[in-house]
Amino acid sequence: MPTQSLQGLIETKQSFLCVGLDLDPAKLPAGLKPTPADMLAFNKAIIEATLPYAVAYKVNTAFYEAMGAAGWALLEQTRSLLPASVYTIADAKRGDIGNTARQYARAFLSVLDFDALTVNPYMGIDTLEPYLREPKGDIFVLACTSNPGFADFEGLKTEKGTYLYEEVVLRSEALQQSGRVHYVAGATRPEMLGNVRKLAPGATLLVPGVGAQGGDLASCFAAGYTVGGPLLINASRSILYAGSGPDFAELAAKEAAQMAHEMGVMLASL
Amino acid sequence: MPTQSLQGLIETKQSFLCVGLDLDPAKLPAGLKPTPADMLAFNKAIIEATLPYAVAYKVNTAFYEAMGAAGWALLEQTRSLLPASVYTIADAKRGDIGNTARQYARAFLSVLDFDALTVNPYMGIDTLEPYLREPKGDIFVLACTSNPGFADFEGLKTEKGTYLYEEVVLRSEALQQSGRVHYVAGATRPEMLGNVRKLAPGATLLVPGVGAQGGDLASCFAAGYTVGGPLLINASRSILYAGSGPDFAELAAKEAAQMAHEMGVMLASL
Numbered sequence: 001m002p003t004q005s006l007q008g009l010i011e012t013k014q015s016f017l018c019v020g021l022d023l024d025p026a027k028l029p030a031g032l033k034p035t036p037a038d039m040l041a042f043n044k045a046i047i048e049a050t051l052p053y054a055v056a057y058k059v060n061t062a063f064y065e066a067m068g069a070a071g072w073a074l075l076e077q078t079r080s081l082l083p084a085s086v087y088t089i090a091d092a093k094r095g096d097i098g099n100t101a102r103q104y105a106r107a108f109l110s111v112l113d114f115d116a117l118t119v120n121p122y123m124g125i126d127t128l129e130p131y132l133r134e135p136k137g138d139i140f141v142l143a144c145t146s147n148p149g150f151a152d153f154e155g156l157k158t159e160k161g162t163y164l165y166e167e168v169v170l171r172s173e174a175l176q177q178s179g180r181v182h183y184v185a186g187a188t189r190p191e192m193l194g195n196v197r198k199l200a201p202g203a204t205l206l207v208p209g210v211g212a213q214g215g216d217l218a219s220c221f222a223a224g225y226t227v228g229g230p231l232l233i234n235a236s237r238s239i240l241y242a243g244s245g246p247d248f249a250e251l252a253a254k255e256a257a258q259m260a261h262e263m264g265v266m267l268a269s270l
Numbered sequence: 271m272p273t274q275s276l277q278g279l280i281e282t283k284q285s286f287l288c289v290g291l292d293l294d295p296a297k298l299p300a301g302l303k304p305t306p307a308d309m310l311a312f313n314k315a316i317i318e319a320t321l322p323y324a325v326a327y328k329v330n331t332a333f334y335e336a337m338g339a340a341g342w343a344l345l346e347q348t349r350s351l352l353p354a355s356v357y358t359i360a361d362a363k364r365g366d367i368g369n370t371a372r373q374y375a376r377a378f379l380s381v382l383d384f385d386a387l388t389v390n391p392y393m394g395i396d397t398l399e400p401y402l403r404e405p406k407g408d409i410f411v412l413a414c415t416s417n418p419g420f421a422d423f424e425g426l427k428t429e430k431g432t433y434l435y436e437e438v439v440l441r442s443e444a445l446q447q448s449g450r451v452h453y454v455a456g457a458t459r460p461e462m463l464g465n466v467r468k469l470a471p472g473a474t475l476l477v478p479g480v481g482a483q484g485g486d487l488a489s490c491f492a493a494g495y496t497v498g499g500p501l502l503i504n505a506s507r508s509i510l511y512a513g514s515g516p517d518f519a520e521l522a523a524k525e526a527a528q529m530a531h532e533m534g535v536m537l538a539s540l
Contacts, residue, residue: 022370062366062373065342068381072335072342095390096332096363097417100292103332111338120365122392122412124419142392147367149394152441157429164423164434171422 002087002115006204009055009087010230014267015260018056018089018206020236021046021078023063027241029248036074042248043078046240049253053260056087056232058206059114079112087232088115089206093142095120101130109137116140118184118206121168128175138180138204141172143196146186146209155192165192169199182206185224187215187233194223205231211238217259221266235259272357272385276474279325279357280500284537285530288326288359288476290506291316291348293333297511299518306344312518313348316510319523323530326357326502328476329384349382357502358385359476363412365390371400379407386410388454388476391438398445408450408474411442413466416456416479425462435462439469452476455494457485457503464493475501481508487529491536505529 002009010016021043025034032038047057064075082088090112094104108117109131116138119128131139144154144165154165162170175181183200185193187209196205205224209215210233217233225231235255243251272279280286291313295304302308317327334345352358360382364374378387379401386408389398401409414424414435424435432440445451453470455463457479466475475494479485480503487503495501505526513521 060370060373062364062370062377065377066373066381068377069339069343069346071377073339076339093366093390094332094363095365095392097415100330100332103330103336107332107335107338107341111336120363120390120392122365122390122423123415124417124422124424126417126419126422145367145393147394147396149396152394152396153392153434153438154394156434156437159427159429159431161429164426167426168423 003084006055006087007230010267013053013055013260014264015053015055016231016233016263017054017256017260018058018232018234019046019050019054019239019256020058020060020091020208020234022060022236022240023074025067029244029246031246036070039074040077044081045249046252047081049249050239050256051083051086053253053256054086056089057082058089058091058234060236061090061092076112079114089140090114090117093118093120095123095127097123097127098130101127102133105131105134105137109134116182118142121172125171125174128172132175132178132180138182140182140184140206141168143169143183143185144189144192145184146188146213146215150186150189166195166199169196173200176200176202184208187220188213190216190219190223193220197224197226197229201226201229203229205229206234207231208234211235217262218266225266225270227270233259233263273354276325276357277500280537283323283325283530284534285323285325286501286503286533287324287526287530288328288502288504289316289320289324289509289526290328290330290361290478290504292330292506292510293344295337299514299516301516306340309344310347314351315519316522317351319519320509320526321353321356323523323526324356326359327352328359328361328504330506331360331362346382349384359410360384360387363388363390365393365397367393367397368400371397372403375401375404375407379404386452388412391442395441395444398442402445402448402450408452410452410454410476411438413439413453413455414459414462415454416458416483416485420456420459436465436469439466443470446470446472454478457490458483460486460489460493463490467494467496467499471496471499473499475499476504477501478504481505487532488536495536495540497540503529503533
């Protein structure tokens with residue numbers, strides 16, 4: 001558990017930056033090899049360099065799973081590098097029935113001890129409940145994402161005239177008495193992010209898609225940041241691979257500092 | 271890759287049984303401890319006992335992830351126990367954008383070398399395409415599942431009057447020129463399984479929910495099995511935990527044999 005609430009962390013650091021640790025062995029800076037030791041050293045350097053500017057870290061599990069059991073060990077070791085002074089998210093997008101969801105809940109919220117897990121709502125609300133039966137841990141329910149394929153299903157209109165992603169938020173809010181339900185809303189569609197905020201005024205919105213995917217920080221802030229409902233803006237590639245030489249950590253820090261500075265200005269305007 | 275096509279395996283064994291290796295350390299038979307060695311021995315005994323009756327094995331990754339890096343190693347070792355004479359499915363229900371989906375595709379279809387992976391379509395068709403860019407491997411797209419929460423989203427009506435799960439199948443079939451797109455359709459709603467079959471005449475339907483969840487084999491067969499479009503009926507707990515004593519493997523074989531016998535009678539009626 002983080003030593004402060006996420007709101008407290010944001011107030012202290014005047015930042016709502018989440019750094020995404022999407023570890024790609026093919027993109028390591030010059031001088032680092034795709035060995036477990038070097039990759040862990042890379043993550044450590046990135047975490048240390050960005051810690052003054054980030055309130056949260058998101059670990060994309062796919063990049064670790066692609067390396068097999070050694071990758072899973074690296075995921076565990078990376079989790080251990082994250083201090084209690086930040087909020088930690090496993091970006092695993094799990095979704096399955098009760099019996100199986102309980103295993104995922106245990107894997108990420110207890111065994112790996114993340115503060116939160118991203119989950120996929122497609123199979124229904126009963127597949128979200130098992131996470132909330134763990135002693136602690138938040139869920140970030142996928143609402144509307146930043147990819148073009150958004151329109152296929154998330155953006156489909158229901159017979160009620162609502163969009164599917166709005167139904168997802170409406171129905172997931174039935175679990176909100178727990179205070180542990182939050183949402184993923186992509187940066188590339190600020191108007192939809194604003195719709196999610198209206199339906200879930202007290203939730204934290206995890207926002208991927210700023211930077212490499214073309215989303216805009218100021219538009220997202222205007223659409224969805226409120227005093228009682230923060231955003232977490234995630235940046236992965238733009239920070240991790242800001243440099244490709246031995247100064248990669250310095251350049252990552254510079255990129256994170258720039259984003260946090262912009263965020264601080266926005267927070268001051270609230 | 272299996273030595274025969276799935277259709278060939280079904281014809282040879284006169285069975286369309288898939289055994290789900292949902293390894294639960296809390297349910298091991300008397301005499302086996304929840305150690306990696308004993309759990310692997312349990313899987314090995316189950317696989318050997320059921321091999322004459324099963325054409326496919328499905329490994330539910332959640333149960334392995336819940337055990338951390340040791341669990342992932344057990345997943346790899348369990349995969350190695352599965353012979354080339356059966357079709358192998360990683361039931362991981364992954365779903366993410368291109369960059370990340372490529373990592374999942376690599377993890378399950380190349381590194382772990384499964385013949386197929388279950389995937390979640392919520393984020394859109396562009397999140398399914400990366401799997402088909404791997405040199406080999408099928409996907410089973412979640413359509414309609416066997417849990418009560420089905421109605422929340424999968425069973426929502428769109429403004430066109432279709433159900434969401436039908437839209438999932440309709441749009442996923444646009445990738446069917448690959449011949450690698452199949453669907454998950456739960457056993458508890460045979461009429462919906464029949465709808466999936468109509469929309470995807472040549473796909474294999476992976477059907478969980480017979481047994482513990484209350485689905486009925488004969489109704490599923492009638493609703494969705496055709497000469498060109500087989501079903502794979504999955505059974506997990508009813509086989510794995512058929513016995514709780516030292517004769518667990520014998521009882522698992524008996525349960526699998528009974529199911530395969532019923533399937534053989536049905537196949538003969540086609």
